[in-house]
Amino acid sequence: MTSTLLDVQLNLEINPSSSTAAHEKKEVVFAEPHTRLSASGRSQEAQKVMGPLSTPTKGSSEAPGGEPWTPTSNLKMLISAASPEIRNREKEKNIADETENSSQDTEHGEEAERLQLSRKEKSLGLLCHKFLARYPDYPNPAVNNDICLDDVAVELNVERRRIYDIMNVLESLNMVSRLAKNRYTWHGRAQLAHTLALLQREGEKHHYSQQIQQIRQRPAEDVLEMEGEEKENEDTDGEITLREPGFSETSVDAKGASRKDKSLRVMSQKFVMLFLVSSPRVVSLENAARILIGEDQVVDQDKSKFKTKIRRLYDISNVLSSLKLIKKVHVTEERGRKPAFKWTGPENLSLQGLQVEASSCPRPLESRSSVDNCAKNLFCSPSTKRGFTRHHSLVKLAKSIQDDRRKINSAPSSPVKIISDAVTGSFYTSKMDHLAEICKMQLDQQAVNVQKLSDLKEAAHLQQKSSVSSPIPPAMTPGVEALCPQTVQLSFAPPPCCSFVPVLVPQAVYVSHTPVRPRPVARPLPSSTAVRSMTFESPRGANTKASPASVTVTGQRRRPGYEPASPALKRTCLEGSPAKIKRTETNSKSLSPKLCEILQARLKDRRGALNSSRASVRALHLEPEFKQKNPHNNPDTVEHSMELQYFLETEEREEKVQNQTTPTVQESTGHTNTETLIPTGYLIPISQQSLLGFKETPTSNGETNKTPTYIYRTPTAGSITPSPQEFTPSPLPVHHSTHRVSPNPSILNFTLQNLALIHNPHSTTHTAPEQPSPVPCTHTHAHTPIQTHGMIFIKPVSPLTLISLQQPTLTTPKSGSAPQQCFFHTPVSTMVTPTPSKSLYIPQRKLDVSSEEH
């Protein structure tokens, strides 16, 4: 602890010391390429205006992205974290300040210039590049991959609105998933292949290829009409509806369904589908627009609509181009030369692994939390065609899901809240129990899923995934290298689809300094090309055309992945954006045996109940999320849901078995908790991502402790949500004792908050280095690859200090059982997290605690 505390203090002190210092520190620390990138990007302007970044003023100004660490800033952070409102205020202030400063400092001319840069410089594609640069293609699951929209917007110096556009597209590809309001979790390309495969499948279902063919053959207008007809037909088929879980436009539109149905996400997915099913893999915007319009609405395909659609497609195309999935080309049709895009992404998506995975994986469409989608589908459906709607049970589920989602969403994004609740709440409260159950279930499922997935995919994924194991913080090299213990690999091997990953490699700990993100160096770099420039050029290459933009891009291009250290750094920055970062804590939790036992018992009971009855509603919700599955995407339907349940149940059972077998034990490591820390104000656990792995630390007990270390980072402005997903469960099958279950992030959060913090010797930093050691894998769970012994969380931000907590008792709900990974990123999960509250205190924001629960 002491060390941690010290660290914290140091950080604080340092930060405050001077903006400059802070600044430097930031860079150094984060060193993320991305940061640089962003720096270059956003800074370009800023810099131009301000001059050297170094200037404090500037820093602050720049800060949007990162605020300088100053005492004040710390306060701000805390405050902001406290409430969104405050946060906003702060932002405004900062902005104002910045503007002032900048204006003062720099000349207007420059600003003007900056404005001028415009168009291209402000292009969505470029922005997307910047955004992508900050995250590794294959994020280390262990690390906190949360994305705070506010932070990103600030850092990239763009309006939120723009970020939404990007996120929507990325979400449609499962490259990110929404955790809560303002919060997303970065999945990178880990699930991309899978998602694409699913989309392809969907596209086939919809007969897009046929449509495309027809359209291509006919004159535009005819086409339109035809399309409309076709679409209608399709709709009737019901497939369409099904297809998009989240949205079925058709039906929705008719109703006036929310715009969400017209969502960019849906469009994006459909657009991608078109590429995936068309033989030439080239789709012209016009045709795409026609087809999409057709689907959406047969009627009204007027020009304006068409025009609008085209606009949107440009937006999507820019993002996809940034992802290098497509590149701009021109096709000459009868009518003439038309803008079009060529697919440059992976070609053989075939569901390869998908089939298997499919079950567990999320469907492509549902980018949003599956829950959302589910909910939507279910609810909407009645009017809609979707069949599932009808089932009462489903409806209920959907509702519950929605509720959860709502809560989550609406909830102040900060996870904190949850925590607070948790803290407040008595552990034993029914709610808690519920949570526990849920958690447990989730964990179990996750574990199961993970295993399955891992089995299936592993090979492939392993590569990608970095190995957590690699001691080197930086990256997770794509698995192979790291490899160390298989276990590790497994852990990493994230289910392709699932966002979360189970990770937990003991070894892999990232050292604090490294910011984290491991990046697989190996992975192909997608260098990004400047968006625009890309258009015409081949993606990979050289795009760099000379345009300024391109330059920028280039820089970006290197991106994280490439640069070893940087990536991590960047990430860190992001996550904890400099400003935000506050601290992380690590805690090892040990559950108190008693508590654990109790919990387990309860869990078991519940489970039993659940099994018999079926998963609780929530569980169901979760599932969908977890699984996201559906490869079929048709979310459709009941069947689908049924499957899920089945899955869940099955998994649960399995886990139960396992659990039963394993004694719940846990010894507490004896750490005491200290409430300690949290000097800052509140800590936020870093969610899964943060977790690096579990490490085991041999505890005095003899058993290894698997104390998981959690890292918390302060939320930046409130955005702290724990990300559940990624986390993976380390130990699926945890057998014995400790359960340390790797709780899903939310759980972790809870626990952290509640738990006393105990310092872990290993804590992050230390651990990191250590981890590589195989030890972790140890015994315990043979199965679990990851073992769970301890989870380690890394702080996202280097500056952050980690605090290790030990939970005396982990209340994690399921403690005994498996670790879970949580997929559910959904807030739900968060909610779930139960923490025992006990100690704790952590002042987090005052936020409303309440929300959660109920």
Place this chain on the structure above:
DNA sequence: TGATCCCGCCAACGG
């Protein structure tokens, strides 16, 4: 001049 697509109004949505 057509292709692109930035910008930001403003509504939907949820708390």
Place this chain on the structure above:
DNA sequence: CCGTTGGCGGGATCA
């Protein structure tokens, strides 16, 4: 009533 999301399309910019 407020904050977040995000549809939408005017109109600026680019080629």
